[in-house]
Amino acid sequence: MLDQFIYKPIHPLPESGEISAKSPSNIALVKYWGKKPIQIPTNPSISFTLTNCFTKTTISFKKSKNFSFNFTLKGLEKPSFVSKIEFFLERIKEWCPYIFLYQIEIDTENTFPHSSGIASSASGFSALALALVELEQKITGMSNENKYLKASFLSRLGSGSASRSLYGPTAIWGQHKNIPSTSDQYAIAYNDLHENFKNYQDTILLIDKGTKKVSSTIGHELMHNHPFSKQRFSQANSNLESMINVLKNGDLDEFISISESEALTLHAMMMTSNPYFILMKQGTLSTIEKIWSFRGESKIPLSFTLDAGANVHLLYPLAYKQQVLDFIGSELIVFCQNQQYICDVVGTGANIISASYA
Ligand code: PMV
Numbered sequence: 001m002l003d004q005f006i007y008k009p010i011h012p013l014p015e016s017g018e019i020s021a022k023s024p025s026n027i028a029l030v031k032y033w034g035k036k037p038i039q040i041p042t043n044p045s046i047s048f049t050l051t052n053c054f055t056k057t058t059i060s061f062k063k064s065k066n067f068s069f070n071f072t073l074k075g076l077e078k079p080s081f082v083s084k085i086e087f088f089l090e091r092i093k094e095w096c097p098y099i100f101l102y103q104i105e106i107d108t109e110n111t112f113p114h115s116s117g118i119a120s121s122a123s124g125f126s127a128l129a130l131a132l133v134e135l136e137q138k139i140t141g142m143s144n145e146n147k148y149l150k151a152s153f154l155s156r157l158g159s160g161s162a163s164r165s166l167y168g169p170t171a172i173w174g175q176h177k178n179i180p181s182t183s184d185q186y187a188i189a190y191n192d193l194h195e196n197f198k199n200y201q202d203t204i205l206l207i208d209k210g211t212k213k214v215s216s217t218i219g220h221e222l223m224h225n226h227p228f229s230k231q232r233f234s235q236a237n238s239n240l241e242s243m244i245n246v247l248k249n250g251d252l253d254e255f256i257s258i259s260e261s262e263a264l265t266l267h268a269m270m271m272t273s274n275p276y277f278i279l280m281k282q283g284t285l286s287t288i289e290k291i292w293s294f295r296g297e298s299k300i301p302l303s304f305t306l307d308a309g310a311n312v313h314l315l316y317p318l319a320y321k322q323q324v325l326d327f328i329g330s331e332l333i334v335f336c337q338n339q340q341y342i343c344d345v346v347g348t349g350a351n352i353i354s355a356s357y358a
Contacts, residue, residue: 002185005095005150009139013101016062017357019134023127023350024054025118026164027202027305027313029259030240031266032174034223034233038091039160040184042223043236044174046243047164048315050202051347053112055123059131061102069104073114088125088158095154096132098139112342118204119216119307125158126151126165130350138357151350152186160220163187168349169197170247176240189349194250199318199345203325205332206340207283208310214270214277216308222273232269236262252317256295256303259315263306270308281310283335288312290331298323318345 026047034042071078071085085106089099106128112118130151137147148166156163156173164171167189176182223229239258246254270277284306291304291314302316302324316324325343333339 001183002153004146005153007095007097007136007140009098010141011139013063013098013139014061014135014357016060017135017138017355018058018060019131019355020056020058020353021127021131021134021350022054022056022353023123023130023165024050024052024168024347025112025120025123026050026161026171027307028161028164029170029262029305030236030243031262032160033220033266033269033308034226034229035160035220039156041160041174042229043233044172044176044179044182044240045161045164045236046170046172046190046240047161048170048200048202048346049165049168049349050344052344053110053118053123053204053342055108055110055120055127056353057106057108057124057127057131059128059135060105060107061135063101064103067100067102069106072105072107074109075107085128088128091157092129092132092154095150096136098136099132113206113209113340118311118342119159119161121159122155122162122165125162126155126350129154129158129162130166130352134352134355138355148350149186156186159216166350169193169200169346171349172240172244176237178241179244190244190247192244192248194248196250196252196317197247197255197346201314201316201318201321201324202344202346203314203316203328204342204344205287205312205314205328205336206342207287207312207335207337208281209337209340214279214308219270219273219308222275223269226269226273228269228272232265235265252301256301259305260303263304266308267306279309280306284310284312287332287335294327294331298327300324302327 028047032045133151164187170190171187173187
């Protein structure tokens with residue numbers, strides 16, 4: 001099944017070159033929480049791909065007898081990131097041996113504030129993976145379709161949720177017995193969206209920008225001996241099936257009910273693991289209560305979802321943008337650190353910005 005990802009060179013390697021790729025973050029509607037080695041999800045997930053929160057990564061490479069890489073964030077050395085990249089490159093070595101024939105400079109930048117609580121791993125690993133596979137396409141002549149699949153496959157080996165950032169407006173990662181073409185190895189695009197979800201908005205309230213107390217790696221591990229894991233995995237499978245129908249038929253009430261339940265279940269898993277932990281803050285809960293009363297009074301289909309942190313993602317149709325922004329300004333901004341929030345919208349996934357070879 002993974003044959004399609006084996007490196008098969010047919011053209012000479014470029015002597016040098018530069019490739020820039022851009023990839024967005026994504027927000028899961030049905031959450032991935034729990035994994036097996038190596039980065040195999042214990043349940044399938046689906047996400048909205050974002051637009052404005054993205055990473056741009058440029059790789060500059062020169063053939064060399066000795067492999068080396070250098071990593072910078074907006075031109076500045078970032079020693080704390082080096083070991084993560086090193087680990088990732090080692091992990092993908094068997095699939096991308098050509099990387100090790102070069103000296104590579106990797107420069108990256110995010111449009112969203114670093115340590116804002118918005119995971120940069122999804123956009124970061126997917127942008128890097130796509131840039132590397134672009135070079136591979138030059139050497140192997142692989143199809144564009146396979147390029148995206150392989151980029152998703154490699155991204156997954158960096159960070160599970162990164163596999164979903166390649167595609168938009170939504171992407172499914174993880175095998176589901178009733179959804180054809182789904183795989184634990186990579187994500188696939190899901191495009192069958194009802195008009196109601198076109199340009200769906202995600203406004204991210206930055207409730208707490210502090211670094212996470214518990215890394216997602218540890219969180220995933222805690223699902224192994226979790227008392228509710230079996231029920232959770234089966235619930236995620238059935239929520240995914242329902243969510244796909246909802247995205248197709250445009251039922252906003254059902255969308256709200258599944259996505260909010262998924263967000264709360266993710267946090268409930270954290271609160272009931274051993275050791276237990278809470279990533280929500282008081283501002284998170286106050287925001288949720290305000291959203292529920294706003295929705296009840298205005299009948300505007302505004303809902304929320306959460307990632308593994310305190311920030312709240314407000315999800316709503318484009319048609320209600322002004323009303324929601326007014327509501328944020330009058331009722332929710334008090335819960336945002338430094339009054340910060342980010343307006344984003346469902347997008348189309350990762351792409352190559354430029355590629356040049358010598
Ligand atoms: O991709 P990771 O290992 O950082 O895990 C992310 C898990 C969640 O963001 C909490 C849920 C998801 O499906 O994105």
